[in-house]
Amino acid sequence: MAKPVEKTRALRKGAWSPEEDRKLTAYIKRYGIWNWAEMAKPAGLQRSGKSCRLRWVNYLRPGIKHGNFTxxxxxxxxxxxxxxxxxxxxxxxxxxxxxxxxxxxxxxxxxxxxxxxxxxxxxxxxxxxxxxxxxxxxSSSRSNPTDNIPRPSILESYSAISTDSLPSSSSNPLVEIEEKPNIKGSIGSLDNFKA
DNA sequence: AAGATAGTCAACCGCACACGC
DNA sequence: TGCGTGTGCGGTTGACTATCT
Incomplete structure (x- = not known):
């Protein structure tokens, strides 16, 4: 079912701009990850939750290595x-x-x-x-009953990430960010991630 | 020098699972 | 217990760049 919050807005697609990166990083640094689908709006992003998550996980998340594989x-x-x-x-x-x-x-x-x-x-x-x-x-791998390897939770990995590597938001975009909506459940697992 | 082709990578899509109600 | 919703995963696409002819 379509998510109402995304349905009512025209969502941007395609490559992320540095400004969008900065907004998302600053928002997560301040509030943590609580609901991808709902976070985009208060973060000032016209992006789907999936897009935000993907950008964060694959590019913005602290500790990500870029460049050649050894x-x-x-x-x-x-x-x-x-x-x-x-x-x-x-x-x-x-x-x-x-x-x-x-x-x-x-x-x-x-x-x-x-x-x-x-x-x-x-x-x-x-x-x-x-x-x-x-x-x-x-796709068989996703429902493979013989698979004894637990699916790693992305939230678990956050707990091992230091926020030191997060860029500092000197020109704070969060001044413009509206008050965060009700935070539920999953924020707890991000306590370690949050500074 | 210009066009064609191949290679690379970021991002999107759709599906399945997990979880709360 | 069933349903709705959010999240995570793997496959695929499209844009951009490098190399070749």
């Missing part, structure tokens, strides 16, 4: 992909600072080709679903 990281991805398949979030949880989206992109852009090439170069290599993405075993 050899060790690549090897870890390859090893874990061999074991887990396209469970990018599970793989990401074992690579601190890397996001599932970044790993997924890196896999498709770099590692998959190399991995396939390596397999072709190894005539006796194990048949461990090397073309997993092509055989489309994707």
């Amino acid at each position: 050899k060790e990281e690549e090897q870890t991805i390859i090893d874990l992909h061999e074991k887990l398949g396209n469970r990018w979030s599970a793989i990401a949880s074992r690579l601190p600072g890397r996001t599932d989206n970044e790993i997924k992109n890196h896999w498709h852009a770099h590692l998959r080709k190399r991995f396939k090439y390596d397999l072709n170069a190894l005539p006796e290599s194990e048949p461990s679903e090397p073309s997993s993405d092509e055989t489309n075993q994707n």
